[in-house]
Amino acid sequence: MASSAKVMEVPGPHGERRVRVSSPDRVMWPDVGVTKWELAEYVAAVGEGFLRAVGDRPVTLQRFPEGVEGEEFFSKNPPKGVPEWARTVMCTYPSGRKHPQLVIDETATAVWAVQMNTVTFHPWPVRSADNDDPDELRIDLDPQPGRGFLDAVEAALGLKELMEELGLTPWVKTSGNRGVHVYARVAPTHEFLDVRHGVIGIARELERRMPELVTSAWWKEERGEKVFVDFNQANRDRTIASAYSPRPLPGAPVSMPVRWEQLRDVSPHDFTVRTVPAIVAADGDAWAGIDDATGDVATAIALWDRDVADGLGEMPFPPEYPKMPGEPPRVQPSRKRMEG
Numbered sequence: 001m002a003s004s005a006k007v008m009e010v011p012g013p014h015g016e017r018r019v020r021v022s023s024p025d026r027v028m029w030p031d032v033g034v035t036k037w038e039l040a041e042y043v044a045a046v047g048e049g050f051l052r053a054v055g056d057r058p059v060t061l062q063r064f065p066e067g068v069e070g071e072e073f074f075s076k077n078p079p080k081g082v083p084e085w086a087r088t089v090m091c092t093y094p095s096g097r098k099h100p101q102l103v104i105d106e107t108a109t110a111v112w113a114v115q116m117n118t119v120t121f122h123p124w125p126v127r128s129a130d131n132d133d134p135d136e137l138r139i140d141l142d143p144q145p146g147r148g149f150l151d152a153v154e155a156a157l158g159l160k161e162l163m164e165e166l167g168l169t170p171w172v173k174t175s176g177n178r179g180v181h182v183y184a185r186v187a188p189t190h191e192f193l194d195v196r197h198g199v200i201g202i203a204r205e206l207e208r209r210m211p212e213l214v215t216s217a218w219w220k221e222e223r224g225e226k227v228f229v230d231f232n233q234a235n236r237d238r239t240i241a242s243a244y245s246p247r248p249l250p251g252a253p254v255s256m257p258v259r260w261e262q263l264r265d266v267s268p269h270d271f272t273v274r275t276v277p278a279i280v281a282a283d284g285d286a287w288a289g290i291d292d293a294t295g296d297v298a299t300a301i302a303l304w305d306r307d308v309a310d311g312l313g314e315m316p317f318p319p320e321y322p323k324m325p326g327e328p329p330r331v332q333p334s335r336k337r338m339e340g
Contacts (some may be wrong), residue, residue, distance in 0.1 A: 001258035008040055010047075010108040017085065021115045028067045028119065029252040034273050039246065040114045046139055046244045047107035049257065049285035053243035054110070054123040054149035057133055058091050058101035060239055061113055062120035078102040079116045083109065089128040093237050094321050103128050118120055119248050122239035125195075126188070133188035134195045137168065137297060138240055139202065140233045142182045144215075146225030151213060152180040153263050155227040158210050160260060162202060165301055169293035171286075174268045176247035176255040181240055186297040193324075194301055196234040200315055201303025203229035218316045232318050243287060257286040276319035314339050 004152035005022040024037035043050065061075040077099055077229035078088050086109045089101035104110050104121070113121070125136035139159060141152045156172055159182050163170040168184040175181055201251075203216040206229060215226040233240055241255045243245060256279075271279070 001072060006037060008044065008111055010044055010111055011107075012085065012106055015107070019083075019111045019115060020276050021111070024069065025096060026129060028064065028117075029102055029250070029273075030067060030069055031250045032252055032272075032274075034252045036114065036117070039119070040111050042246070042273045042277060043110045043114055044107055046280055047110070048271050049280060050110060050121075050242070050244040051104070051107065052285065052287060052290065053245075053257075054102060054121055056105065056122040056127050056129075058089050058126070058128065059104055059113075059124070060101065060122040061116065061118040062122060062248070063117045064119050065117045068119060072248065074122075075116075075118075076101055079113075081116075081320075083112055085109070086112065087128075089131060089235075091124070091131055091189065094235070117247050121242045121245045123242050124237075124239060125234075130188050132191050132300065134190075134192060134234075134297075135186060135188040135294075137184040137186050137195065137199065137295075137300065138233060139182045139199060140175070140230040140240055141182065142228045142230050143178050144220070144223045144226055144228055147227055149174075149178050149180070149268055150264075152227050155183055155206070155214050155229075156180040156208060156263065157260075158214070159202070159206055162206055162209065166202075166295070166303075168295040168299065169290075170260075171257065171293075172260060172263055173243050173257040173287075174253075174266065174271060176241060176245070176253040176268060176271070177249060178268070181255065183290070185294045187294055190297055190301065192234070192236040195297055196231060198297050198300030199229075199231045199234040201305075201307060202300050203231050204307055204312065205303050211251055216315075221332060221334055235318060235321065238318065244276070248334050256293040259286045262286075270326075 006024045008019045010017045026036040064072050090097050091101050125134040141155050144151045160170045171183045173181050207214045207216045215223045217223045243257045245255050247253050252273040254271045254276050
């Protein structure tokens with residue numbers, strides 16, 4: 001039997017918002033018993049840092065109506081019943097199709113998204129006023145089988161050095177799983193394909209510097225036991241869980257911003273829906289200065305241009321993308337050899 005609804009009062013720009021949370025006792029993470037109400041309390045508790053990460057951006061909502069062990073789906077269209085204080089922005093997708101997406105401008109909107117059973121928030125790397133030109137460079141370091149979080153940490157530290165050489169200010173967070181995410185704010189001067197090329201340029205250069213640890217190979221059969229730099233997360237409509245976003249994994253983990261000097265000493269398991277509010281209350285937001293550190297993505301794109309001049313070309317796109325100019329065949333290398 002569903003529990004009765006509760007109302008959460010959340011500070012808004014002109015006073016308190018009252019957000020109704022139905023089924024507050026619904027268990028969202030059965031292994032640790034975290035409820036929907038606890039999730040709403042979490043989002044409210046980390047609101048300042050969370051809004052710094054997702055604010056003024058189109059957001060896709062990853063929703064779990066019966067908890068993280070049940071059915072999930074992604075809401076790109078805003079769910080029905082969007083509050084009057086929330087807004088949307090029109091987005092264009094790789095197919096050319098357009099429709100609105102939710103923008104989270106205040107904590108109350110995030111709490112309402114939890115009311116709609118959202119667990120993970122996936123913001124675009126753009127602002128609502130210009131959602132064609134990214135203002136964030138996002139690099140996903142994904143350990144392949146045989147590698148783990150500590151390997152991703154070492155790759156991230158090498159990436160930090162490279163990005164700083166490019167005049168970018170890198171910020172790091174746990175993925176909430178085994179990986180590490182590195183971000184940099186950039187001026188919105190180039191569109192998605194250019195920014196993706198900049199990420200590919202960085203990935204290839206990092207691979208040259210750390211060849212035993214890092215790979216930019218798209219096909220899994222070519223990655224080996226390395227940390228993959230997932231350049232295709234830089235594409236339009238490809239998103240990464242935001243800073244402070246919970247993840248639908250055992251233990252109710254959170255994708256947590258950390259300071260670079262802390263990175264070798266943390267574990268993804270340190271950061272959960274239940275532990276993070278106290279950590280933030282004690283230590284503040286590790287990404288508090290991110291809005292004051294904007295770089296130029298052209299320095300990364302210059303790495304791509306250099307590689308193209310040296311004979312390296314386009315990399316494969318995700319399978320749902322239309323065929324893109326200059327793209328190599330989307331055929332696994334082993335299959336291509338068999339067919340050849």
